[in-house]
Amino acid sequence: MTKDFYQAVEGRRSYYAINNEKVVSEERIEEVINHAVKHTPYAFNATSGRVVVLFDEQHQAVWDIAKDELSKIVPAEDFAVTEERIDGFAAGYGTVLFFEDQDVVKGLQEQMELYKDNFPIWSDQASGMLQYVVWTSLELEGLGASLQHYNPLIDEQIREKWDIPQNWLLRAQMPFGKPASPAGEKEFQPLEERVKFFK
Template sequence: MSIMESISQRRTYYQINKKLPVDTRKVKEVIQQATELVPDAFNMKSARVVLALGQKQDELWDAVYDAFGGKVPREKIDSFKAGAGTVLYFYDEDVVKSLQEQFALYAVNFPIWAQQANGMLQFTIWTALRDLNIGASLQHYNPVIDEAVKKLFQMPDSWQLVAQMPFGGITAEPEAKEKEDISNRVKICE
C-alpha cells in the first residue's frame, strides 16, 4: 500500500473491541519503530509514549472516568475501555528546557517544535495501526487526567500528557467522509 493509500484508510474508529487482528508484539514493534523514525527539530527526541494494555488499559479508563467525577458519561469512557489498548502521548519538558538553554536564540520555538513532532508521531502511529487493520481514535482528556495518569503509570513530572489514542479490533466502520472543496484550504501558485 502506498503512503497516500495508508493515510486515506486512517479514520476515527469509536467502535472497537479487545480482539486485535495481529499479535500485540506487532503493535509494540510498530509503535517503537514509529517513535524512533519520526523526526523532530534539532533531533531533540522529546516525544514519549506509554502503551497501556490488558489490565492497565482498563485501569486507565476507570481513572479517566474518576478524574471527571462522573461529568463524562460512563458509556463514552467504556467505549474507549472496550479497546485492546491505549497509546498515551507525552513530551518531556526537561528535554525541551535543556535545548532552550543550549540554543537561546530559538528558545521560544522548542515547545512548538516538540508539539509538532508529537503530532507527527500521533499521526504516524495512527496510520500504522490502521495498516494493521486496527481502529483507533485520538482523545484529549488532559489536563484533567494528568495527575491520575502520572500516578497510575509512575511518570516523571517532566512528562507532559498531550493525547490519548484508544485502539482495538474494528467492530463497525465510520460513515463515509464528505468530499470537500480542497481549494478552500490549498492555494496553488504557478
C-alpha cells in the same frame, strides 16, 4: 493485501466503536510503535517524544481513571452519554499514551536562546506527527483507533499509576482495538479553499 502510503493516509480514521479481539500480536504492536518513535522527525533532532503503551487491564485502568475524574465534573443527569463514550474506548484492548519530555524542551531553550519561544511549539508539532505516524501504522495493521485529549484532567492519576516522570507532559491518548463498526462518513471542505498553487 498490503496498502501503499496513500491508501494508509486515506484509510486512517477515527474509530469510536472498537473491541478487544486481538487482530495482531502485542509483539507486533510493540514493533510498530518502536518504529514510529524511532523514525518520526523532531526539530533539531530533539527526540522529546515519549510513549507508554498499555494492554488489557492496564488499558482498562486508563479509562477507569478518566471515568472517575469526569464523574466529578460532569452533571449526573448528563453523565450517561460521557460514560458510554468512555466505555467505548475501554472496549478496545490497548491505549497509547503520548508525552513530551519537558526537560529536553527546556534544555534546547537554554542551549539556543534565539529559538527558545519556538521549542514548545516544535515539540507539540512533532508530537502531532508521532501521533499521526502511530495512528496510521495501527490502521495498516487492521486496528481502529481514535485520538483523545483527557489531559490535564487525568495527568496526576496517570503519573501516579504508572510512575511517569514529572517532566513527561501528557499530550494525548489513543485507544485502539478491532473496529466494531465502520468509521462515520467524512466530509471534505473543497481543496481550492484550502490549497494554493503558484506556477
